[in-house]
Amino acid sequence: MGFSFGSVSLIIFLLGIVFVFKTINVVPQQHAWVVERLGKYHATLGPGLNIVVPFIDRIAYKHILKEIPLDVPPQVCITRDNTQLQVDGILYFQVTDPMRASYGSSNYIAAITQLAQTTLRSVIGKMELDKTFEERDHINTTIVSAIDESAANWGVKVLRYEIKDLTPPKEILHAMQAQITAEREKRALIAASEGRKQEQINIATGEREASIAKSEGEMQASINRAEGQAAAIVAIANASAEALRKTAAAIREPGGADAVNLKVAEQYVSAFAQLARTNNSIIVPANLSDISSLIAGAMQVVKAQSKA
Helix, strand or coil: CCCHHHHHHHHHHHHHHHHHHHHEECCCCCEEEEECCCEEEEEEEEEEEEECCCCCCCEEEEEEECCEEEEEEEEEEECCCCCCEEEEEEEEEEEHHHHHHCCCCCCCCHHCCCHHHHHHHHHCCCCCCEEEEECCHHHHHHHHHHHHHHHHHHEEEEEHHHEEECCCCCCHHHHHHHHHHHHHHHHHHHHHHHHHHHHHHHHHHHHHHHHHHHHHHHHHHHHHHHHHHHHHHHHHHHHHHHHHHHHHHHHCCCCCHHHHHHHHHHHHHHHHHHCCCCCCCCCCCCCHHHHHHHHHHHHHHHHHHHHH
16 A cells, blocks of 8 residues: 555666666777676677676676777896896787686786786896897887787787886996996097098198199190200201201302302401400411402402492
8 A cells, every 4th residue: 555556657667767778788989898697708798789688697897999008117127237227118908809808817907017027027137238228129029029928818919018218226327427428538539530630641642742733844844845945946957957058059159159258258357356356465367368368359259249
């Protein structure tokens, strides 16, 4: 009598709403829900509308299928040369098998994190300190390969691992900085010495080229002077030869020989006149008859020429 028909209808309506909500499940995109039926794995619900049996089936696990970044806590590793090195990294993974991710490990995130740390310590322990800074890609690839092999049983795919920071102790940092400074100073000194060396080479090369150019110029000038002198000698010789040819031709002409005798007599007299004036003494030819005969011959030539 305490319940009316309206109350029963309301209860049935509420139960119907609960039944509908329990039956219909909408899974978002890039998500996967694992359904258990009576405590046992039954199915994996994909994105969209899904129907389950209320009170028998239940959504046991919900997984995100997107790529997930996982920050690996920093840890101290010991290198091959017994140097402490603090390493901080980040891991990227993705759930590929929701069923294995649900039942393969109680906590696959913690398992991946621990495996990444132990693998990182193992890889760093095989390398010297300097190599750890140079071989980051090798470290990342090795860690991904080691984790991915084990994570396959957990329904997880490890995509990549990236080292965010490598921090050696302060003493090592100071020593590395000093080494870098010394190396830079060394390179600066080498560069300066190479510059001086190149400068000296350039100066020597310039002086050698200048000497060569000067000697070539002097040689060319000598050649030009020699060619000029040779040309002058040739010109004088040609002129003398031409004069001799003309003189010879003139002598062969009528009266030419007499003219030559007259010219010789004039030059003879002129030569004695010049010789007599060279000092205070009077120079008299040894044979005056030669002079008189020359003069007489010259006068005859002149008379013959005037009569002609």
